[in-house]
Amino acid sequence: MKQLSLVPPSRWWAWAFLLLAITPPLLAAGPEPLLIQSTLVWGTNDRQSSDPTHRPVSPEMLPLLRSSPLRWTNYFEIKHAVTSLTNGETRVVVMSEHCKVEFKNLGGDLVEAKLLGDNKPIGTRKEKLKTDWTVVLAGPAEHDTAWLVVYKKASPTNKLDTVRAP
Amino acid sequence: MKSNMKHDDQLKLQAWxxxxxxxxxxxxxxAGLAATADGRALLAELRNTTAALSGHEAGVTLPExxxxxxxxxxxxxxxxAAAIDRPAPGLSWLARLRRQLIPLTGFATVTVVCGVVTLHSLTGTDPVAEMELANEDIGACTYHDQANKMTVVWFSDRSRATEAAPDAEILPAMAVESVAAPDGTPDAK
Structure with a gap:
């Protein structure tokens, strides 16, 4: 009796190579735009911010920052923004009067973040943003405090291009 | 010949x-059928037929x-039936093994490649992360926290490195290089 098979054994290699050829482009293609949520944070040991427009960071972000090597006990959100970037697109997110971040989608979740202080470049970080991975760009500020730019890949449920600021 | 006998009776007469x-x-x-007129007529006809055939029929002897x-x-x-159950005698064990392994190997290769690609895209840090500083007066140190899925980059000003270095307190887990804010720090306070 002849054995029936959906795909003849002689064709298996052809199917395997076909799958190998089409899988990486399909995975890398990502027609959806890349969403990045960025937050400007002020780190201090003061219990309250002198600026009433500042609000404590989200309950998700606070333990993350407290578990980091940063020594401050309190963190206040100054501005929050969600940015949508299509492949190859560059957008500047104005975090404050003096601080801007220029995000560029290099494709395949590869993101370049250029930090600008008073429109002068400070540093550029380029990496593949993983799901749930947070990047913090930080530096010292006056009176023994610190500024932090916290950004991560946002989920599609986030509202696009939203800005939460005083 | 016209006969009034039933078909069964005719067959019975022929059998007799x-x-x-x-x-x-x-x-x-x-005593019955053979004695009737129709019976006798049929018998005569059958005997004639038998006699005609017996003289000309070739004798066939079965060989077994x-x-x-x-x-x-x-x-x-x-x-x-036994031949169907057995593999084809022309195939060696190596050929039979290869025949089984080719589809399995193809499937395993595709599975491994897809798994590695998926795993790489979902977990871990990117080993090719690059950090570029605007000028040599700016220093930066990077801290990776795999447990909390976080990367912290601390910028500092090398030109003020001679001053007191509170960064050592700020980032005890990091090899802090210098102190002071870069130009244009946000108006945090």
């Missing part, structure tokens, strides 16, 4: 003529008995 009936039934046919003939067919069927 050929000697195929039991003795009791043969006696009944002889009926039992032996059927036993040969039975053995042939058994041989063919």
């Amino acid at each position: 003529l050929d000697g195929e009936l039991p003795a009791r039934e043969a006696a009944e046919v002889q 008995s009926r039992e032996f003939f059927w036993s040969k067919i039975e053995r042939q069927i058994a041989r063919e």
Whole structure:
């Protein structure tokens, strides 16, 4: 009796190579735009911010920052923004009067973040943003405090291009 | 010839003529059917036919008995059934192994490649992360926290490195290089 098979054994290699050829482009293609949520944070040991427009960071972000090597006990959100970037697109997110971040989608979740202080470049970080991975760009500020730019890949449920600021 | 006999009676009469009936039934046919006019006429016709054929029929002798003939067919069927269950005699064990392994290897290769790609895209840090500083007066140190899925980059000003270095307190887990804010720090306070 002849054995029936959906795909003849002689064709298996052809199917395997076909799958190998089409899988990486399909995975890398990502027609959806890349969403990045960025937050400007002020780190201090003061219990309250002198600026009433500042609000404590989200309950998700606070333990993350407290578990980091940063020594401050309190963190206040100054501005929050969600940015949508299509492949190859560059957008500047104005975090404050003096601080801007220029995000560029290099494709395949590869993101370049250029930090600008008073429109002068400070540093550029380029990496593949993983799901749930947070990047913090930080530096010292006056009176023994610190500024932090916290950004991560946002989920599609986030509202696009939203800005939460005083 | 027109006969009024029933078909069954005709067959019974032919069987009687050929000697195929039991003795009791043969006696009944002889006394009954064979004695009628139609019976006699049919018998005469059958005898004539038999006589005509017996002189010209070629004698055929079977080369083997009926039992032996059927036993040969039975053995042939058994041989063919066994041949289906066995692998083709022309294939070596290596060829048979290869025949089984080719589809399995193809499937395993595709699975591994897809798994690695998916795993790489979902977990871990990117080993090719790059950090570029605007000028040599700016220093930066990077801290990776795999447990909390976080990267912290601390910028500092090398030009003020001679001043007191509170960064050592700020980032005890990091090799802090210098102190002071870069130009244009946000208005945090």
